[in-house]
Amino acid sequence: MTNVTEQLVVPHYDSYDVIVAGGGPAGLAAAISSARLGARTLLIEKNGCLGGMATSGLVHPFMPSYAGEQPINKGIFWEIISRLQKHNAVVHPDLTKMGTGYTGFVVWPHAHVTPFDAEILKWVIQDLIEESNVEVLLHSLVVDATKEGTKATGVYVEGKSGRMYFKGKVLIDATGDGDLAKFLGIPYKLGNDVDGSMQPATIFFRLAGIDRKKIDAYIAENPEERHFKSFAAKAAKEGKFIPSKHDVLFFYTPREGEMAINTTRVHGINGTDVFDLTKAEFESRKQIKILLEFFRTYVPGCEHAYVSSTAPEVGIRESRRIVGEYTLTKEDVLEVHQFEDNIAQCAYMIDIHDRKSTKLFYTPVPEGHSYGVPYRCLIPKGFDGILFAGRCISATQEAQGSVRVMPPAFSLGQAAGTAAALSVLYSTTLRDVDIPHLQETLVTNGQVIHEPKQNQEV
Numbered sequence: 067m068t069n070v071t072e073q074l075v076v077p078h079y080d081s082y083d084v085i086v087a088g089g090g091p092a093g094l095a096a097a098i099s100s101a102r103l104g105a106r107t108l109l110i111e112k113n114g115c116l117g118g119m120a121t122s123g124l125v126h127p128f129m130p131s132y133a134g135e136q137p138i139n140k141g142i143f144w145e146i147i148s149r150l151q152k153h154n155a156v157v158h159p160d161l162t163k164m165g166t167g168y169t170g171f172v173v174w175p176h177a178h179v180t181p182f183d184a185e186i187l188k189w190v191i192q193d194l195i196e197e198s199n200v201e202v203l204l205h206s207l208v209v210d211a212t213k214e215g216t217k218a219t220g221v222y223v224e225g226k227s228g229r230m231y232f233k234g235k236v237l238i239d240a241t242g243d244g245d246l247a248k249f250l251g252i253p254y255k256l257g258n259d260v261d262g263s264m265q266p267a268t269i270f271f272r273l274a275g276i277d278r279k280k281i282d283a284y285i286a287e288n289p290e291e292r293h294f295k296s297f298a299a300k301a302a303k304e305g306k307f308i309p310s311k312h313d314v315l316f317f318y319t320p321r322e323g324e325m326a327i328n329t330t331r332v333h334g335i336n337g338t339d340v341f342d343l344t345k346a347e348f349e350s351r352k353q354i355k356i357l358l359e360f361f362r363t364y365v366p367g368c369e370h371a372y373v374s375s376t377a378p379e380v381g382i383r384e385s386r387r388i389v390g391e392y393t394l395t396k397e398d399v400l401e402v403h404q405f406e407d408n409i410a411q412c413a414y415m416i417d418i419h420d421r422k423s424t425k426l427f428y429t430p431v432p433e434g435h436s437y438g439v440p441y442r443c444l445i446p447k448g449f450d451g452i453l454f455a456g457r458c459i460s461a462t463q464e465a466q467g468s469v470r471v472m473p474p475a476f477s478l479g480q481a482a483g484t485a486a487a488l489s490v491l492y493s494t495t496l497r498d499v500d501i502p503h504l505q506e507t508l509v510t511n512g513q514v515i516h517e518p519k520q521n522q523e524v
């Protein structure tokens with residue numbers, strides 16, 4: 067938090083109804099929905115493109131967005147899919163069957179993932195943002211925030227232009243890391259309750275020049291080898307595999323001859339610490355070199371593979387989670403609880419990459435069901451003028467392991483942007499936003515608020 071004297075010497079650039087920090091799935095959906103409702107909206111992003119982990123992290127695919135056979139994360143996410151379809155840059159989630167290369171040959175609930183082309187996604191997002199009249203500032207890091215009493219009032223931004231100050235009637239933190247919670251003194255949790263440790267960091271990369279037919283044939287003949295466990299064990303014995311994994315997780319992209327690899331892994335990283343982030347970038351890029359050699363040497367169909375791209379930045383699965391008016395729990399997820407103030411549905415399993423070992427812990431949501439996320443998870447306890455959206459919402463570590471993926475992040479962002487705009491338009495506090503009106507507006511704009519019945523049209 068900066069004091070008032072300091073604030074006066076920094077150029078005050080402008081005032082907005084709604085300021086969104088972070089242009090990932092949650093932030094861009096928040097900014098679009100806020101601007102579409104007529105709120106003057108500024109979206110501030112530290113990178114040179116929008117999309118967050120979907121573009122700057124090359125994270126792929128969009129995880130399942132259905133409960134059973136019913137889509138539950140629609141709205142802006144659905145608009146993006148239909149625009150990607152026009153560019154032939156997506157495989158529609160209706161078509162991605164469990165256990166295929168698109169779902170990473172995963173046999174637990176991974177049906178209805180959405181493989182997409184991250185480069186085309188950048189254009190699609192940009193078009194949507196421009197059409198919605200969102201004002202955007204790229205290459206701009208939000209470095210501090212101001213408050214009056216317990217109400218957030220504005221943000222400081224730094225970049226090539228120096229330091230700037232923007233005033234906002236409402237702020238939305240969609241930084242993934244909940245950076246504004248730290249700046250404003252809003253209570254948050256970081257890591258697990260025992261020792262604060264977090265899930266490992268991973269940099270995604272893409273391999274091209276692969277022969278999918280050969281890979282498919284090998285896996286069809288050796289289904290238990292769909293993550294190349296035996297090859298990994300053999301390579302490990304020869305000192306040619308990474309110690310933090312014992313198999314390989316990869317997903318076919320919509321592009322023939324290409325796959326996205328989610329296998330590098332660096333433990334002991336705090337994603338809010340630049341020293342740790344630097345270590346994770348270096349370590350994970352070393353791992354890419356090892357994995358490329360592994361694929362070429364051992365995996366049928368990958369003899370001529372090459373690295374076509376690596377993510378510009380390492381991916382962080384978890385960091386800060388704010389303490390909100392309600393904290394989503396493991397029981398809420400696994401017993402598929404619903405709430406009066408539902409603003410989104412989620413059906414993704416609890417997916418936790420172990421903080422210390424090579425293990426993965428998957429706990430599915432009951433088949434064909436989804437749970438509700440209450441609006442209160444976006445509102446920080448005891449604070450006004452700010453909402454949180456995306457992976458930093460108020461949730462226990464286990465619940466965050468489910469709600470953290472991209473389709474719900476879009477839905478949470480859309481809800482935050484809609485609530486922010488309604489609070490400005492009707493001059494209410496964020497807490498006093500009329501919940502039925504918020505829900506009705508979300509439904510009108512394509513969102514699913516309540517758990518759908520399996521034979522119902524949504």
Ligand SMILES: Cc1cc2nc3c(=O)[nH]c(=O)nc-3n(C[C@H](O)[C@H](O)[C@H](O)COP(=O)(O)OP(=O)(O)OC[C@H]3O[C@@H](n4cnc5c(N)ncnc54)[C@H](O)[C@@H]3O)c2cc1C
Nearest residue numbers: 088090091092112118119129208241242381382456457472
């Ligand atoms: C390794 C890994 C694998 C994953 N696999 C999948 C998967 O297969 N499918 C899936 O659906 N999800 C997956 N996820 C989860 C998913 O990618 C993220 O949880 C999701 O992107 C969260 O969305 P978000 O908008 O909250 O945050 P992000 O996508 O992280 O977006 C945050 C944005 O804020 C910007 N930002 C951050 N701080 C500031 C600041 N101070 N000022 C300005 N801008 C800032 C960032 O640059 C970024 O653009 C994975 C995540 C990781 C790390």
